[in-house]
Amino acid sequence: MNEVRAVNAVDVTKTYGGLTAVDAVTVQVDQGEVYGVLGPNGAGKTTFLRMLFGLIRPDSGTLEIFGRTWDRDGVRALDGVAGFIESPKFYPYLTGRRNLQLLAGLDGGGAATRIDEVLDVVDLTGRDRDKVGGYSFGMRQRLGVAASLLRDPRLLVLDEPANGLDPAGIRDMRALIARLADSGLTVLLSSHDMTEVEQICDNVTIMRAGTVAYHGTIADLRERAPAPGHHLVTTDDAAALTLAAGRPGLQVTPAAEGGLTVRGGPPHLDAYVADLIAAGVALRGLSAAQTPLESLFFMLTESTPEAAPAAAELTGTRR
Template identity: 75%
Template sequence: MSDVLAVDAIGLTKTYGALTAVDRLNLQVSQGEVYGVLGPNGAGKTTFLRMLFGLIRPDSGALRVLGRSWTADGVRALDGVAGFVESPKFYPNLSGRKNLQLLAGLDGGTSPSKIDEVLETVDLRDRSRDKVGGYSFGMRQRLGVAAALLRDPKLLVLDEPANGLDPAGIRDMRALVKRLATSGLTVLLSSHDMAEVEEICDDVTIMRSGAVVYHGSIATLRSRAPEQAHELHTTDDEHAALLAAARGLEVSRLSPGLAVRGPQAEIDALVAGIVADGVALRGLARRETPLEALFFMLTEPDLDLAGAAR
């Protein structure tokens, strides 16, 4: 594998008047990995991707993509790079295949077999002659991936690829990205969904208000996550809260019910104790996953950024 980084951002900063959209971002993506840039809306993810594609220029800092920069190499900085920022756009009155043919023409054209190949990869070959205006949102997102793959990229950049999709579309998009990752393609994925990043990515940068609050592996992030939280409903929540506190579980009031957080074995013992005391259990459900809980903690406005970042 090449020692040249797929993405190397150092001190990258972009401001709009008094707003700092990206604040001294350092981010390195090795070739062959699936890297997530995670954060709530307004965190600076899309601004960073716009700088990567040369759509806007940083105010300060340096950015190299596959060893090249816009400053030194101009448009050649995008050699080997493909993807989309926000949702891909197509001609709605043309078929998916015709849209791909037109896009391929901008790069000098391609063979029909290559178009068949990318349509097969994104599971759209059977719908390739249908007008894009009749495609679902998820199908248009996958057609965007197909358009990117026409360039045979070394680095595929996807901005919120599952955003706005229904559950089936989310499942299909995640499966597609995972298939692409197994081929050795470098994938840089932005998202506001912790579950999506956890399922797909090797490493992650979490952003908040333009700044980094976490850099590192998903495995390390998991080690920092709090215990699993459960939502609990009983016929006597006051008694259940006393039992939970006695076991050292973290308890907070809901309306109605309780939220309890702690080791799974203690949650199981709590449920057994509630039933043994003659209190009926009306409901027990997992709340956000531990990583989702940590994501919310990291991106809360009152968090000390300097203490959270790694």
């Protein structure tokens, strides 16, 4: 008999008036894996997680958590589930330990006996008697994970856990999630950062405007990723765009920060640069701007209709 999935959401849809926030999305998370729901802001990631926690109800589709549903099992659908949506909140005038004690009292059971353990897991031992108002943002995020672990969950759900953290905080959060996964805990997280998901997730769903742009493993995503993107600065970007038109194996678009973004393999890029120079367009800068996976992510979530067919061909995704 197959093991029941931690999350089995099939064709889940949520609309708000004329806006379809989540459109027939399927996400299936096996027990013991780290699963990422990836997409830019507004893609529908948080709406999906809100449905998972029962904060809002889907208009159609089915959503099971360890085989339980909200309609059939009510709040028991969240047995063995913990986490947070957006940033966790605490009483800033109380210590980290006291905040956890209050939450443990609400949960009951053996939650209070796990306070020392969860503080150690998130590396807050020694700072637990400091007021939360004096914590860094990263420390408050880790305290949120500690509060979730008080429930001794089988599934941990984290909404953008590294969002807003400095590089050291991002490193610490990734290391924490890796340790939790190694312990056998199932982790479902949302993110808009391809690098974050690549480093810690086994499988991923990439969302775009409420729909699924890709389902699959990180390994398969790496195999399908195109050449890395480069940032190109020239003396005449308009002429450089004209020269790029119609070239096979090369995509050149204006970059938000100025200059151009060039995607293509080394032979195509080399030939393009040589032609620019021959045409009298001088280069002022050429640097790697995106990893191959970042390039694929932007192609999959690109809002222009021209990008969709190319992305679907790269991933084999049916729309």
